[in-house]
Amino acid sequence: MTDRLVTLRSKQAPVYRRLLSELFDRPEVVETRATCDTCAMCDHGQIAPVAMDYFRPDSKCCTYHPGLPNYLVGAILADTSEDLAEGRRRLRKRIATRIGVTPQFLAPPRKYGVVYGAGQGAGFFGRAKTMLCPYFDEENDGRCTVWLYRESVCSTYFCKYTAGKPGWAFWDTLKGYLSHVERTLSRWSMLTVDGKVTEPKVPRRTLTLEDIEDLPPRDEEYASYWGGGTWVGREEEFYIECYKRVNELPKEEFDKHVDDSPDGRGLLASLEAKYDDIKNAKVPDVVIRTTNLRKREAGENVVVTSYNPYDAFSLEKELFDVLGMLRADQTLEENLARLDKEHDVQLAPELIHYLFVHGVISAPEKKKKEAAPAAAAAPAKPTTAEAAVEAMGVDAGAVGKAKPPRAARRKPAKT
Ligand code: SF4
Ligand code: SF4
Incomplete structure (x- = not known):
């Protein structure tokens, strides 16, 4: 009996599998050095030649708050499996806060984003409990409660790469491509479900009074994102509708909106080159x-x-x-x-x-x-x-x- 080939496609969220290009039929890239179950960045008593600054075992690399595109939120909410029950519960809790809850994304609070950016030099990654992902299940060995539908950053992140820098470059490029997919499909789906919904107009890295106070947007403001209030209290339903639209999207339409767009073509070409580089990285003439x-x-x-x-x-x-x-x-x-x-x-x-x-x-x-x-x-x-x-x-x-x-x-x- 031969082993079934595990492809790049089979490692993606189910909603993408029939849509992605032939490039995704290539064998998966396996990262054996990121030993997540026994986290490679945590202290297991290993001998170290220099002082170490380990990750916390109760956070690992999940000191990150993902921004989930609407249709992935809907996919989780529409999924009835027991595996995702805790993920659904946590998503509902996040939605109820109305913070970062918009028609296109279930996003991190803006204040979180500002701290994340400003704290880059502080070594918080893997170490600051306050930055822990809301979908990280501490009670169950740090299980990700939304794993099957985790977004582009989480699904392409590894702390170490078997192929070294070319391996990192491949995953980084895949992240860029999947981000493009997420942006395109989430925008397309939200406007397909209701052309009147909008995204907040607050500029990047800017905080409102409510953001500073960890409060949701004012009612009027919040309603303005959600089609003048049409979807307020029905956000879950909206996200599930977005998922259904993407799930039923014909492959030709996906190609038209995503892969055949100027960004899509460039990203796919780059992804193919980076994939090849993993095996064929050539040492330059001068090093x-x-x-x-x-x-x-x-x-x-x-x-x-x-x-x-x-x-x-x-x-x-x-x-x-x-x-x-x-x-x-x-x-x-x-x-x-x-x-x-x-x-x-x-x-x-x-x-x-x-x-x-x-x-x-x-x-x-x-x-x-x-x-x-x-x-x-x-x-x-x-x-x-x-x-x-x-x-x-x-x-x-x-x-x-x-x-x-x-x-x-x-x-x-x-x-
Ligand atoms: S990818 Fe994250 S969980 Fe996995 S070994 Fe690295 S730090 Fe640990
Ligand atoms: S979504 Fe999952 S993988 Fe991503 S940071 Fe949260 S717990 Fe970790």
Whole structure:
């Protein structure tokens, strides 16, 4: 009996599965290092070479309040399964507050958004209980009560990536595509259900008096979003209607509104390229040790963090110093020949590739625009190259040693 292929499509919320393009028939991308049940970012007594700042086990990475598009809210409310019973109860509780409750989204309170933005430098992610998601079930080992229909950020988030930076880039691009899907379908569905509903006009990062006081909008204001009051008290019904419209949307219409729009075409092309990069990431002709690495000394080793603040590597200090000898005015081939000739150091191709995909070496660009994902880390199951440089979570999580086998980087001693 052959194993059934698990595809990207089968990992998406059921409402999307018949709508998504052929690209989603490719095999799923499995992230084995984000060991959620035994959270890789939490303290399990693992040995760490440097001081650790773990995530709270009673929050993990769910210090985030998702903005659920209307049709996903409706999907959960229309679902009668026991698995989602607690999720439904929590959604109803959120809807009853009228805070962030609009025809297009069941959104975080605006005050939450402002704190989230302003607190980025404070290290709250994974650590601030006040930022905990309302759908996180503390009583049940941190179960997500809306898992099947979690939105684009939650469904693409991992604290560590098996394929390193190309893996992160793939998930980040998928998040962008799914956000586009959410924005487009939620707007389309709300206006299809009732052309008179609107979204609040409050500018981003701006708070009203009611926001500051953790109060709902004034009645008149709230009614103005909901078609002049038509749907006030019937918000659940509205969300379920939105879900039904999306659930019945013909594939051609989805293509027209979503995939064949200028944004959709670009995002899908980028998604395909990022998917391919996971397997085919090519080391550039010129690489140097990444200049903005966060570095911490740990005895004979150096713990470095590159593109992902929650995924660090412990390298032998000697290797770290050798990488510092890579010159931007030489190709990788020339650099390797020089290191061999002048320092009797050999760096194996698989080690170079591993260091590259994990961001320890990179092309010598002056400015990099890629933002680090917010998340945690777990020790990678070593592959051949990973045996040379072991991954670990340093800002939180498990820690391992990153030690290149000497044979991988030095010529055998002459006899
Ligand atoms: S921090 Fe990482 S391992 Fe922990 S729950 Fe989140 S994604 Fe999973
Ligand atoms: S919706 Fe689920 S996965 Fe997302 S933050 Fe909340 S509990 Fe975590």
